[in-house]
Amino acid sequence: MVSKKIMTTMATSVALASIGFTTIGQVAPQLGAHVQTAQAATSAINDYINNNNIQPVSITNQEGTFSYWNGYENGVGKPEGVVIHETATPGATAQNEATYFNREWSNIYTYVHAFVDDKEILNIKNTDYTVWGAGPTANAKFIQVELCEVSSTDAFARSVANQAYYTASKLVQYNLPFTPGTTVLSHNDVSKKWGETTHTDPVGYFATWGYSMDQFYDLVGKYYNQLKGNTNSGNTNTDNNNSGAGVNDTNVIKVNNANGSYVPLVAFQDDGSVKKITNRALANNTPWYTDQVKSYDGVTYRRVATNEWVDSSYVIG
Numbered sequence: 001m002v003s004k005k006i007m008t009t010m011a012t013s014v015a016l017a018s019i020g021f022t023t024i025g026q027v028a029p030q031l032g033a034h035v036q037t038a039q040a041a042t043s044a045i046n047d048y049i050n051n052n053n054i055q056p057v058s059i060t061n062q063e064g065t066f067s068y069w070n071g072y073e074n075g076v077g078k079p080e081g082v083v084i085h086e087t088a089t090p091g092a093t094a095q096n097e098a099t100y101f102n103r104e105w106s107n108i109y110t111y112v113h114a115f116v117d118d119k120e121i122l123n124i125k126n127t128d129y130t131v132w133g134a135g136p137t138a139n140a141k142f143i144q145v146e147l148c149e150v151s152s153t154d155a156f157a158r159s160v161a162n163q164a165y166y167t168a169s170k171l172v173q174y175n176l177p178f179t180p181g182t183t184v185l186s187h188n189d190v191s192k193k194w195g196e197t198t199h200t201d202p203v204g205y206f207a208t209w210g211y212s213m214d215q216f217y218d219l220v221g222k223y224y225n226q227l228k229g230n231t232n233s234g235n236t237n238t239d240n241n242n243s244g245a246g247v248n249d250t251n252v253i254k255v256n257n258a259n260g261s262y263v264p265l266v267a268f269q270d271d272g273s274v275k276k277i278t279n280r281a282l283a284n285n286t287p288w289y290t291d292q293v294k295s296y297d298g299v300t301y302r303r304v305a306t307n308e309w310v311d312s313s314y315v316i317g
Contacts, residue, residue: 045211046219048157055306056165056223057121059114060280061262064124065102066111066131073140077128079174081183082167083138083190084216085112086147086202094122094148105132114166117148118158121166123283127173134187135196142185143170147202156209164216168223172287178224180217188213226289227252251291253302254317255310256284263314267307272296274309282310 048054072078087097094115102124105111112133114123125131133144147163150156167184170176176183185193188200206212229252255263262281266274274296282288282304292303301309 045153045157045160045209046215048153049161049219052154052157054158054161056162057119058265058280058282058305058308059121059123059166059169059286061123061283062098063126064098064111066105066125068129070130071128072130077174079127079143079170079176080141081143081176081179081185082170083134083142083144084147084163084167084184084186084202084213085133085144086205087115087149088201088205090149091151092148093117094120097146097148098122098124112144112146114143114145115148116145116159116163116166118150118155118162120280121162123166127170134190134199135194137194137196138185138190147205149205153209156211160211160216160219164219165223167220168227169286171220171224172227178221180213180220184217184220186213223289227287251289252287253290253304253310253315254285254287255282255314256316257314263310265304265308265310266301268294268296268301268309274299274301277308280308282314285316 072080074080089097092100094117097115101111109132111125111131113125113127113131114121116122127143130139131144132139133146134142138144145163145166147159150159168178171178171183178184181189186202187197188203191197191199203213206216257263262283264281265277267277269275288302288304288310290302290304294301294303294309300312302312302315303309
């Protein structure tokens with residue numbers, strides 16, 4: 001984890017630390033011949049996701065230690081979009097990164113809202129409030145999520161599916177349109193737009209898998225439209241989708257636990273019974289795309305991810 005501090009340039013660190021901000025480090029990689037071969041072999045990540053029916057996991061809410069509760073420039077609960085990062089720490093899981101940031105943020109002046117790997121979407125800061133991840137201007141505007149570096153095509157596909165889903169769900173949660181480059185940006189885009197950082201993530205890491213931000217946008221569009229109840233894909237910056245009317249399709253449910261801070265999930269076992277999932281849950285008052293219904297012991301469940309089901313009694317819309 002030490003690499004994050006090393007990769008942040010001294011000039012940027014000093015300038016931003018003095019006002020309480022810094023960035024997550026990213027050095028543009030030198031792409032060698034071995035990387036070019038990898039690109040040619042793994043140029044259809046989105047097709048791989050579709051062909052293998054890879055489903056995003058549920059978002060786990062695990063409030064961290066970041067103790068600043070500042071609203072965005074438009075107010076508390078009013079982000080303008082999502083910035084996409086990657087960790088530059090090969091092999092570290094979402095939980096590894098969360099543990100590190102929760103311990104070190106006051107020393108490295110860096111924090112983000114969520115970490116994503118191939119198995120988990122871990123939200124560690126309430127997205128109604130700002131974090132320190134991309135420079136003062138972007139920090140005041142955007143939710144920020146980090147993609148963990150993995151070592152196989154399957155893991156990469158699952159991780160970007162999870163990151164795209166998290167991004168889409170946040171756009172829907174805050175009634176934001178999906179507009180590539182405006183409501184969804186890479187850290188590289190932020191660096192070019194405001195010049196407050198010099199980081200290029202996740203462009204270099206994506207390239208090692210033959211992937212690009214344009215392909216990522218396609219995936220975000222897919223999940224965004226599923227959550228909004230549309231069947232088309234891609235950019236949805238139209239008058240109809242900017243109405244802020246929220247989610248109203250029959251395949252999208254909104255869940256809430258009136259007696260707790262989150263909505264529990266269950267998994268169906270081989271014998272048809274259900275078992276409570278203890279390491280993941282759904283945030284209250286959030287929309288979820290659902291594609292299947294099952295019943296057990298008089299209770300009806302709706303599927304929100306691969307073998308992750310929510311009791312219909314928590315559905316409020």
